[in-house]
Amino acid sequence: xxxxxxxxxxxxxxxxxxxxxxxxxxxxxxxxxxxxxxxxxxxxxxxxxxxxxxxxxxxxxxxxxxxxxxxxxxxxxxxxxxxxxxxxxxxxxxxxxxxxxxxxxxxxxxxxxxxxxxxxxxxxxxxxxxxxxxxxxxxxxxxxxxxxxxxxxxxxxxxxxxxxxxxxxxxxxxxxxxxxxxxxxxxxxxxxxxxxxxxxxxxxxxxxxxxxxxxxxxxxxxxxxxxxxxxxxxxxxxxxxxxxxxxxxxxxxxxxxxxxxxxxxxxxxxxxxxxxxxxxxxxxxxxxxx
Amino acid sequence: xxxxxxxxxxxxxxxxxxxxxxxxxxxxxxxxxxxxxxxxxxxxxxxxxxxxxxxxxxxxxxxxxxxxxxxxxxxxxxxxxxxxxxxxxxxxxxxxxxxxxxxxxxxxxxxxxxxxxxxxxxxxxxxxxxxxxxxxxxxxxxxxxxxxxxxxxxxxxxxxxxxxxxxxxxxxxxxxxxxxxxxxxxxxxxxxxxxxxxxxxxxxxxxxxxxxxxxxxxxxxxxxxxxxxxxxxxxxxxxxxxxxxxxxxxxxxxxxxxxxxxxxxxxxxxxxxxxxxxxxxxxxxxxxxxxxxxxxxxxxxxxxxxxxxxxxxxxxxxxxxxxxxxxxxxx
Numbered sequence: 001x002x003x004x005x006x007x008x009x010x011x012x013x014x015x016x017x018x019x020x021x022x023x024x025x026x027x028x029x030x031x032x033x034x035x036x037x038x039x040x041x042x043x044x045x046x047x048x049x050x051x052x053x054x055x056x057x058x059x060x061x062x063x064x065x066x067x068x069x070x071x072x073x074x075x076x077x078x079x080x081x082x083x084x085x086x087x088x089x090x091x092x093x094x095x096x097x098x099x100x101x102x103x104x105x106x107x108x109x110x111x112x113x114x115x116x117x118x119x120x121x122x123x124x125x126x127x128x129x130x131x132x133x134x135x136x137x138x139x140x141x142x143x144x145x146x147x148x149x150x151x152x153x154x155x156x157x158x159x160x161x162x163x164x165x166x167x168x169x170x171x172x173x174x175x176x177x178x179x180x181x182x183x184x185x186x187x188x189x190x191x192x193x194x195x196x197x198x199x200x201x202x203x204x205x206x207x208x209x210x211x212x213x214x215x216x217x218x219x220x221x222x223x224x225x226x227x228x229x230x231x232x233x234x235x236x237x238x239x240x241x242x243x244x245x246x247x248x249x250x251x252x253x254x255x256x257x258x259x260x261x262x263x264x265x266x267x268x269x270x271x272x273x274x275x276x277x278x279x280x281x282x283x284x285x286x287x288x289x290x
Numbered sequence: 291x292x293x294x295x296x297x298x299x300x301x302x303x304x305x306x307x308x309x310x311x312x313x314x315x316x317x318x319x320x321x322x323x324x325x326x327x328x329x330x331x332x333x334x335x336x337x338x339x340x341x342x343x344x345x346x347x348x349x350x351x352x353x354x355x356x357x358x359x360x361x362x363x364x365x366x367x368x369x370x371x372x373x374x375x376x377x378x379x380x381x382x383x384x385x386x387x388x389x390x391x392x393x394x395x396x397x398x399x400x401x402x403x404x405x406x407x408x409x410x411x412x413x414x415x416x417x418x419x420x421x422x423x424x425x426x427x428x429x430x431x432x433x434x435x436x437x438x439x440x441x442x443x444x445x446x447x448x449x450x451x452x453x454x455x456x457x458x459x460x461x462x463x464x465x466x467x468x469x470x471x472x473x474x475x476x477x478x479x480x481x482x483x484x485x486x487x488x489x490x491x492x493x494x495x496x497x498x499x500x501x502x503x504x505x506x507x508x509x510x511x512x513x514x515x516x517x518x519x520x521x522x523x524x525x526x527x528x529x530x531x532x533x534x535x536x537x538x539x540x541x542x543x544x545x546x547x548x549x550x551x552x553x554x555x556x557x558x559x560x561x562x563x564x565x566x567x568x569x570x571x572x573x574x575x576x577x578x579x580x581x582x583x584x585x586x587x588x589x590x591x592x593x594x595x596x597x598x599x600x601x602x603x604x605x606x607x608x609x610x611x612x613x614x615x616x617x618x619x620x621x
Contacts (some may be wrong), residue, residue: 039418089491089604096418097364098601100556104551112590124524215376228547232426235419265437279423283414 008261009140015248016255017215020153025230027157028201028241031164034177035197036097038088044227045110046202050076050209051218052114057124065128065214072210073203080202084195089249097104109222115221131214143170149211157246164242173197176242232275238285244282248286311621316614318483334553339536340469342574345475346533351556351568353525356482360491361518362498363413366421366525367428368553373545375430375527377400380447380540381440386607389614390461394474394531401527402520403586404431409519413512416501417526425547431544447540450534467536474532478525483565485521494518526553548590555593558600561607570608 023241025043032040040046053075083106091098127145134143156252164170176183176190184190209223221259237248252271260267278286332341350372357363380386387397405578435441442448453459461467485491497504497511501611504511527566543549552575560571563605573594600607606614 012532033418036419039422087602089599094605097421098605099417100364100366100421101554102601104554104599105594108551108590108594108597110594112587112594115587115590224547228425228429232429235415235422235426268433269430270356272426272433273425275426279411279414 006140011218011257012254013140013142013146013257013259014132014260015254016150017253019250019253020150021208021212021226022158022230022233022253023246024153024204024211025145025226026233026237026240026245026249027160028204028208029230029234030237030242030245031160031204032198033172033239035180035194036084036088036099037090038091038103039096039098039231040198041100041103041227042106042110043103043201043205043230044223044225045107045207046076046080046223047209047212047226048220048223049079049110051125051213051222052207052209054210054213055218056124060126065131065210066211068205068213076206076209077199077203080187081195081199081200084198088198089194091192107227111220111224120219122219122222122223125213125218127214132171136199138143145214149215153208153211158205159209160204161242161246190242229271232271236271236275236278236285238288240285240288244285244287296428310617313345313544313617315451316424317616318565322479322483325566325569329475330615333465333468338464339355340576342468342471342536343365343398343533344573345471346529346536347553347556347576348572349475349478349532350526350529351553351572352479352482353522353529354553355557355563355568356485357518357522357524358557359450360494360498361522362517363416363515363519364421364549364554365412365424365519365522366520366547366554367408367412367426369545369547369549370428370431371401371405371526372530372533372544372549372553373540375530376534376540376544377441377447377552379531380450380534380538383453383570384447384450388453389457390455390470390535392529393453393535394602397531397534398524398527401530402524405520405523405527406516409516409523413519414517418579425550428550429547432535432542432547435545441540441542444542445540447534448539450538450540452456452538453536461535469474471532471536476530478528479569482525486565490514490517552593555597557602557607559607561610561613562605564607564609564613567607569610 012142013205025047029040029043032043033037053072056067057063057068057071058065062066063107079166088099088104091102131145131148134141135144135147140267151228164173171191172183172188176193180190212222233248233252234245252274255274256270259270266273329341329345350368353371354365354368357365377397378400379393382396383390383393408424408427408428412427413421415423436443446471452467454460455466455470459466459470461470493504493509493514496507497509497514501511530544533544555567556571556575558571559574561567578592579589582592604611
């Protein structure tokens with residue numbers, strides 16, 4: 001089989017882009033799960049919401065992409081914090097599955113409301129002027145925007161890892177993950193920390209939505225199909241470590257890209273197949289602890 | 291950093307509590323008699339197609355409830371069994387010209403086989419992970435159905451002949467079809483009753499309540515969970531295969547994750563882990579959907595709101611609340 005370098009590189013690039021989204025979203029899921037013990041099914045809807053808020057800002061308020069990068073995470077974090085205060089807070093003493101069911105319901109509501117308003121067809125979001133064009137690397141053409149998304153997501157992922165693993169704030173977070181009542185006894189306001197953590201996760205999902213807006217169409221269904229793949233990514237990685245989530249996300253994106261080149265029929269299922277294999281060989285996930 | 295935590299905290303309330311056995315048996319007997327007496331005469335008052343749809347979903351929800359209510363495993367991918375069985379049953383009836391009972395058996399067998407494979411993978415994790423894994427596996431089946439040639443892609447398999455039951459009784463007659471569906475539902479319902487009250491069912495409940503203790507008593511809990519998963523898959527398949535014959539259609543809707551969510555909602559509304567809850571939930575939701583059908587995406591919004599309300603304020607569901615009331619009255 002002869003390998004066409006530009007086509008292979010093109011698929012690898014798409015894989016890296018998808019990997020950036022897997023990494024950003026599974027990172028948010030892992031952080032939320034760590035402290036709240038809830039799998040945030042609404043994560044995909046929050047990502048979709050982020051893209052829509054960016055679209056609103058551009059279309060209705062005339063605020064461009066760069067403003068959206070700042071405003072959307074704040075809006076989504078506030079939205080997340082309100083949801084945590086009003087709803088999720090009441091579920092911590094119950095079986096963890098109830099959190100999954102509640103956030104699934106929230107995802108249905110958000111998706112339904114936006115489908116009602118905008119239909120299933122996507123809305124276009126124009127690429128910011130500064131990031132149009134691209135570089136000719138000789139063996140392939142690299143569009144500036146795609147390079148920007150990959151670099152920006154990497155930076156955000158590494159920054160999140162740094163804050164959680166290497167700062168005082170992060171040490172509180174890790175301690176509260178291990179034993180919330182003990183940390184509370186030391187005078188740390190754990191309920192507030194939980195609210196902020198959920199807000200942070202939602203903000204991260206919103207930011208991913210802004211990144212996605214110029215690449216994919218802004219549509220109500222953009223979150224639900226992605227979130228299921230991200231769940232598989234999370235099962236493969238094991239939510240055991242922040243770095244693990246990041247590596248698994250990017251790695252699986254690349255594998256998916258390669259599959260699209262070598263065996264396109266399997267590209268939509270390859271991540272699920274890997275999940276099945278990992279579960280048989282190492283049920284706790286690549287980076288999970290028993 | 292260790293953020294693995296699929297074990298609930300010590301004070302986590304279990305989804306179900308134990309009950310008074312003798313009272314329970316009497317309540318179930320009377321309840322079943324009332325339920326089936328009503329279902330026998332209902333076609334006189336209600337449109338049979340609506341009833342058949344509700345009964346198929348009721349059996350689907352009962353199958354799902356077998357797993358969550360008695361095995362403590364929340365599957366978020368049960369649509370794969372419903373949909374796959376529907377495809378095989380429709381394909382068998384249309385392309386191979388099977389009689390309806392054989393087509394349904396064929397679909398059920400396919401779902402059972404799928405249940406064995408999916409179950410062996412999924413039972414390796416519990417709780418939240420189990421839900422995510424089943425969801426992902428179902429999504430894989432969905433993509434398979436989109437691409438596979440025999441499913442007809444976006445069109446599905448249409449105009450499936452209902453045929454003659456056992457080669458003699460024409461099911462094009464709505465009442466003949468209705469009573470066939472009712473018989474299938476009754477069979478599935480009582481099979482679940484037998485499973486739950488068998489020694490196997492008792493072990494399953496023990497595993498749900500305290501798996502480490504069940505293991506220390508010498509039970510191979512993995513095998514019990516797999517068996518429960520396969521039975522639940524087979525019964526969900528029976529529902530899907532029947533549904534395909536009734537509506538003469540097998541389509542992607544039935545393998546979509548939305549369907550997996552719907553069966554969770556039906557069971558939650560009716561009452562998780564109650565005998566009659568899934569039936570009540572299925573009837574309520576099918577009725578709601580047929581009233582809201584012309585409003586498009588509103589169905590999704592209303593479903594989402596019901597999810598949120600049920601989880602926050604109505605966790606016992608309709609039948610769960612009713613049972614609690616009956617128990618209070620009994621004193």
